[in-house]
Amino acid sequence: MPRQLCVGNGNLLVDFDENLNIRDIYFPFVGMENHVNGHFCRLGVWVDGTFSWINETWEKKLNYKEDSLVTEVSLKKPELNLELLIEDCVHNFHNVLLRKIRIRNTSTTEREIKLYFSHDLHLIETDGGITAYYHPELDAIVHFKKNRYFLIGGVSDTDGLDEFAVGVTEFGGLEGTWKDAEDGRLSNNLVAHGSVDSVVSLKAKIAGRKDATVYSWIAAGRSLDEISELSDTIKTVGPERLVRETGKYFENWAKKSEINFGNLPAKIVTMFKRSLLILRTQIDNRGGIIASSDSDILRFNKDTYSYVWPRDGAFVSLGLDAAGYFHVTQRFFNFCGRAISKEGCLYQKYHPDGSWGSTWHPWSNSSRQFQLPIQEDETALVLFSLWNHYYQARDIEFISPLYKQLICKAADFLVKYRDPQTRLPLASYDLWEENRGVSTFTCSAVFGGLKAASKLAGVFGDIQRAEKYDIAASEVKDAILKHLYDDEKGRFLKMLKPDGKNSFIRDTTVDSSVYGVFEFGVLPADDVRVEKTMRAVESALWVKTNVGGVARYQNDYYQQVSRDIEKVPGNPWFICTLWLAEWYIARSELDKGLELLNWIADRASESGVLAEQIHPFTNEPLSVSPLTWSHSTFVLTVIEYLNKLNELKICEKCGLPIYRTKQGRLW
Incomplete structure (x- = not known):
């Protein structure tokens, strides 16, 4: 699939395909060390007992905000009475992919809606010797190998990560932990190593004809301390402000x-x-x-x-x-x-x-x-x-x-x-x-x-x-x-x-x-x-x-x-x-x-x-x-x-x- 959206800051570059799968993450050089390497980091939804990954069955509009490197994405699935309005960006200064997702409940009844984010990271372009684990103090999943660290976190209106899972992928006949999301529940497995992937979920209870906003992020660094500091910055400053900062920066850059x-x-x-x-x-x-x-x-x-x-x-x-x-x-x-x-x-x-x-x-x-x-x-x-x-x-x-x-x-x-x-x-x-x-x-x-x-x-x-x-x-x-x-x-x-x-x-x-x-x-x-x-x-x-x-x-x-x-x-x-x-x-x-x-x-x-x-x-x-x-x-x-x-x-x-x-x- 061709890349439909690219966001980056000269150190961290992230590419999305036509189904909003993350297909490439480069760090710390643009174009060197692709930590996804063409695999799939998916976005999925669970609502009313039904699960769906974002795919060709969804109505999609993938674009950027005017004169900006903040995306403007609309995803609709009428049979689920659901619309997602998404803004993705890499902060102009911090090495963080920020994802702002407004969930619009187009039905007339209150519903609990869960979003699932899978991460099939092939750190340093490898599929082995990688560790993924849940870090309780950061309330985040951490993937690392050698001096490459990625932190996956998120927050809804009321809470941080809802559930998570880490496990083995593409080995021993296993497809990957991302399959664990398809029943609407995650195992909360704490650690895995070798060829691994992870999934996290965020949930929101939304009244009929209303919407709610959740945020997720991927921070990249060379050490646990570095990504921990990035996590603290996101939570202290707030992801909304960081998205606004990025938009303003690139608007001025383009002008x-x-x-x-x-x-x-x-x-x-x-x-x-x-x-x-x-x-x-x-x-x-x-x-x-x-x-x-x-x-x-x-x-x-x-x-x-x-x-x-x-x-x-x-x-x-x-x-x-x-x-x-x-x-x-x-x-x-x-x-x-x-x-x-x-x-x-x-x-x-x-x-x-x-x-x-x-x-x-x-x-x-x-x-x-x-x-x-x-x-x-x-x-x-x-x-x-x-x-x-x-x-x-x-x-x-x-x-x-x-x-x-x-x-x-x-x-x-x-x-x-x-x-x-x-x-x-x-x-x-x-x-x-x-x-x-x-x-x-x-x-x-x-x-x-x-x-x-x-x-x-x-x-x-x-x-x-x-x-x-x-x-x-x-x-x-x-x-x-x-x-x-x-x-x-x-x-x-x-x-x-x-x-x-x-x-x-x-x-x-x-x-x-x-x-x-x-x-x-x-x-x-x-x-x-x-x-x-x-x-x-x-x-x-x-x-x-x-x-x-x-x-x-x-x-x-x-x-x-x-x-x-x-x-x-x-x-x-x-x-x-x-x-x-x-x-x-x-x-x-x-x-x-x-x-x-x-x-x-x-x-x-x-x-x-x-x-x-x-x-x-x-x-x-x-x-x-x-x-x-x-x-x-x-x-x-x-x-x-x-x-x-x-x-x-x-x-x-x-x-x-x-x-x-x-x-x-x-x-």
């Missing part, structure tokens, strides 16, 4: 930059702000920006997207900086400064603590000769994004410590990692992480990275380096135009693949990533070569179903749904569709750009979450959801639209640029 949204529809403005907030949940306070916290992808290849790809982080930084969130992106650049290798390149991906992430890129070729297991565009894009950051923030004190450590090391690597004959970058893996070669996207990113490094060197008066990087950038540009543009086809190639005989095979597959030629400044968007290329992208990669959208490239096999390549060249990706929008916007074709922005907003989830890709026939999210790259590209495209709108100075009365004639032609 950091006062932006004039011009003629943009309300749904795009809402989606813009929601994207910023969702991005914040996926960013660790130590700088790591993960691709996605959705762990369901584990079923596909036994790995996740919960890593820091420098590429994704660079694109997220471009979007956040465009929206004015410089303080958030600075942590990412510092992260890259710590992560950069002695060679001067960044590797495929990292854990949020800075250690290397898993990889499928080999360290040698078929002849057992060493090769760097990299995607070179990742190193280049960090430089490109860092210059963009400085250009807007003008904070020289921030970039000064990064100059030698990150900027010069990375730029020197880009200069050296080139073919002495062609002057193109040497082979590395492409941005899709599938093919090793010399791709148009990577070469364009290297050009953009070298130009950025030249400008940054100029900021520090380092004329020699500025000239060196600028010359190298010019050489890369000339080489791109010479070797990667196909005059016969009238468009840029996807890549040149080494043939093992000191030559290359030309890959003419139409690939959306060639947008990088104009995005990183190799050529302007209105250059005839760019225009022909982007027209080919739109023609060949637009999905010809009622869904629409742009595929990555022809015959994209990843999560492939249809083999009718002419009709469905691949699944529609949000980023690829937005790249087409960026091109139209850069050409001042704002109507077309707005049309594609609307297409994106219409295909987000009810809560505003954007997946990586969608089903070409049903619009259902595919792969991971949310994908930070999707949200950041939406933010960036909106800002580019507004910048172009301001540049064109659209007349409010007629809706045309002020430099158009009555015939509508440009002067």
Whole structure:
């Protein structure tokens, strides 16, 4: 199930699926140590002798409060005469998931209603060596393993926990203690160890047509003392106040930059702000920006997207900086400064603590000769994004410590990692992480990275380096135009693949990533070569179903749904569709750009979450959801639209640029 709601504070991140099951809890790093790991922490109800877990039989509305990271959820089951109105949030300062649940008794008679919360915690991503027990002084269940502690508590109008149970799960044929809730009674078992889970209940007696509010919480810490202090804080301050504090904090966070949204529809403005907030949940306070916290992808290849790809982080930084969130992106650049290798390149991906992430890129070729297991565009894009950051923030004190450590090391690597004959970058893996070669996207990113490094060197008066990087950038540009543009086809190639005989095979597959030629400044968007290329992208990669959208490239096999390549060249990706929008916007074709922005907003989830890709026939999210790259590209495209709108100075009365004639032609 895709993740419908994400709440977090940079240390603690919690994801909910469409049935409001908690599926992911990350702590103390965002994206590292998933203590649920795709299992289920359920919410259930007992009323009038009937039990029901929240599932597909309930009427559900899952959303967020406006401009906030506090959820707004409505759950109804008419046959039970019951409605639950739920607000979930992770406190902005305290590492606590707070759950406020208003129980509405829609019958005419007084009833006792019980809520059940199950917790299948796989601490440190394991299923053994875990202890769960009831702590009487805290009136809470505690799960712990090593230095990871989770406290589960709650309170109703009149009391704390009603009943509880801890026991064995997923071992010896046992499903789990959560099954104990289904008869409306819990065993009050005091302790269990090994592979364990727990359930707690809260009860409320509610008159007919009235409601009552209960609160539950999960506190995370590194010791019993830490979670005990959090428990004391919750009970002293009160969970209601903590929920209000969180709402107010993120409302103000979302309004950091006062932006004039011009003629943009309300749904795009809402989606813009929601994207910023969702991005914040996926960013660790130590700088790591993960691709996605959705762990369901584990079923596909036994790995996740919960890593820091420098590429994704660079694109997220471009979007956040465009929206004015410089303080958030600075942590990412510092992260890259710590992560950069002695060679001067960044590797495929990292854990949020800075250690290397898993990889499928080999360290040698078929002849057992060493090769760097990299995607070179990742190193280049960090430089490109860092210059963009400085250009807007003008904070020289921030970039000064990064100059030698990150900027010069990375730029020197880009200069050296080139073919002495062609002057193109040497082979590395492409941005899709599938093919090793010399791709148009990577070469364009290297050009953009070298130009950025030249400008940054100029900021520090380092004329020699500025000239060196600028010359190298010019050489890369000339080489791109010479070797990667196909005059016969009238468009840029996807890549040149080494043939093992000191030559290359030309890959003419139409690939959306060639947008990088104009995005990183190799050529302007209105250059005839760019225009022909982007027209080919739109023609060949637009999905010809009622869904629409742009595929990555022809015959994209990843999560492939249809083999009718002419009709469905691949699944529609949000980023690829937005790249087409960026091109139209850069050409001042704002109507077309707005049309594609609307297409994106219409295909987000009810809560505003954007997946990586969608089903070409049903619009259902595919792969991971949310994908930070999707949200950041939406933010960036909106800002580019507004910048172009301001540049064109659209007349409010007629809706045309002020430099158009009555015939509508440009002067």
